[in-house]
Amino acid sequence: MQFAENVELKMLNSFGVKAKARFYAELHVVAELKQFASIIQDNPKPLLFLGSGSNVLFTQDFDGYVVRVASKGIKMVSETDDECLVEAAAGEGWDDLIQFCIQHNLYGLENLSGIPGTVGSSPIQNIGAYGVEVADSIHQVHAVRLDDFEELHLKNCDCLFGYRDSIFKNELKAKVFIASVVFRLSKQERFALDYKGVADEVKRISPHKTDLKAVSIAIKNIRNSKIPDPTLVCSAGSFFKNPMVDVAKLNQLLVEFPSLIYYKVTEQSFKLAAAWLIEQCGWKGYRQGDFGVNQLQPLILVNYGDASGKDILLLSQQMQQSVFTKFGIELHPEVNIF
Numbered sequence: 001m002q003f004a005e006n007v008e009l010k011m012l013n014s015f016g017v018k019a020k021a022r023f024y025a026e027l028h029v030v031a032e033l034k035q036f037a038s039i040i041q042d043n044p045k046p047l048l049f050l051g052s053g054s055n056v057l058f059t060q061d062f063d064g065y066v067v068r069v070a071s072k073g074i075k076m077v078s079e080t081d082d083e084c085l086v087e088a089a090a091g092e093g094w095d096d097l098i099q100f101c102i103q104h105n106l107y108g109l110e111n112l113s114g115i116p117g118t119v120g121s122s123p124i125q126n127i128g129a130y131g132v133e134v135a136d137s138i139h140q141v142h143a144v145r146l147d148d149f150e151e152l153h154l155k156n157c158d159c160l161f162g163y164r165d166s167i168f169k170n171e172l173k174a175k176v177f178i179a180s181v182v183f184r185l186s187k188q189e190r191f192a193l194d195y196k197g198v199a200d201e202v203k204r205i206s207p208h209k210t211d212l213k214a215v216s217i218a219i220k221n222i223r224n225s226k227i228p229d230p231t232l233v234c235s236a237g238s239f240f241k242n243p244m245v246d247v248a249k250l251n252q253l254l255v256e257f258p259s260l261i262y263y264k265v266t267e268q269s270f271k272l273a274a275a276w277l278i279e280q281c282g283w284k285g286y287r288q289g290d291f292g293v294n295q296l297q298p299l300i301l302v303n304y305g306d307a308s309g310k311d312i313l314l315l316s317q318q319m320q321q322s323v324f325t326k327f328g329i330e331l332h333p334e335v336n337i338f
């Protein structure tokens with residue numbers, strides 16, 4: 001077991017920006033973690049576990065250890081008449097898990113079809129789309145504490161899930177390795193079709209029957225119509241989170257901007273569509289050389305060729321500044337920036 005030195009990460013991050021890892025290795029089975037740790041203990045430096053690199057922006061070389069998680073395996077661990085627990089290794093592709101669920105008629109994750117990334121990253125930012133968050137289906141996260149290799153079995157409530165947030169982004173950041181995730185999925189037919197446009201697209205492609213496959217295809221069609229194909233366009237999906245405001249701030253904004261797009265989260269808190277705020281500031285379709293803002297979904301920043309991470313970071317900061325100047329709203333990145 002050895003780390004390679006000065007490894008280029010361009011092909012290992014979906015932004016496709018150049019950055020070198022001082023040390024790089026791949027982890028295929030969890031047992032390898034101890035070997036990595038003893039090497040790291042002898043020469044301590046920052047450690048980064050990388051899934052498919054679809055939610056990171058490297059703005060410089062990473063002077064530490066990058067470990068790409070490549071562990072595989074999806075299995076049903078128990079079932080009742082109504083539910084099934086499915087455990088998937090961290091390195092499994094997210095969409096491979098969705099395909100497994102479709103094959104076995106398990107309901108709960110289908111609205112998250114087509115999201116790039118791996119299973120192990122899914123709880124960290126609590127991935128979400130089309131009215132569903134992965135937290136709704138997570139039963140447990142199996143992790144290994146990096147300082148003493150203690151196995152942790154975090155229940156859903158231990159993970160402190162929030163909107164694109166969890167304990168893994170906060171208290172446990174860089175302290176644990178996520179080895180696998182156990183999902184609680186329904187064997188009974190149940191769909192979440194309320195998000196704008198989803199029910200219509202399902203009906204369009206399968207007029208007489210709503211099933212998992214139809215929903216999954218419908219979701220992918222909707223994604224493809226709004227979000228650039230990650231195999232063709234280098235991006236990391238939404239760069240910013242949708243900001244939350246309280247009722248006072250919302251009312252103040254509505255006076256000046258009556259067409260503001262917002263959603264009620266609780267009686268007191270509202271989520272604003274960051275895409276709308278960015279569009280109003282004139283960023284939609286903006287391009288400067290090799291980097292810019294997607295013309296359909298301005299939450300997505302794009303590397304059109306040879307942009308650097310610093311170029312993209314600078315663009316994101318300019319966007320944050322103009323949204324703040326116009327609306328008094330701070331946009332926070334969803335992407336992990338290194």
Ligand code: EPU
Nearest residue numbers: 129130131237238240241242261273275276279296297298
């Ligand atoms: N909108 C505009 N202008 C635009 C684009 C959109 O005003 O140019 C408005 C839309 O009309 C809509 C609202 O913004 O009313 C929301 O747009 P959309 O449905 O595309 O969703 P989003 O809130 O912008 C979130 C997630 C996406 C996820 C979609 C669909 C975040 C940060 N992003 O985007 O997730 O696919 O919902 O559920 O929550 C990701 O996390 O990487 C990601 C792509």
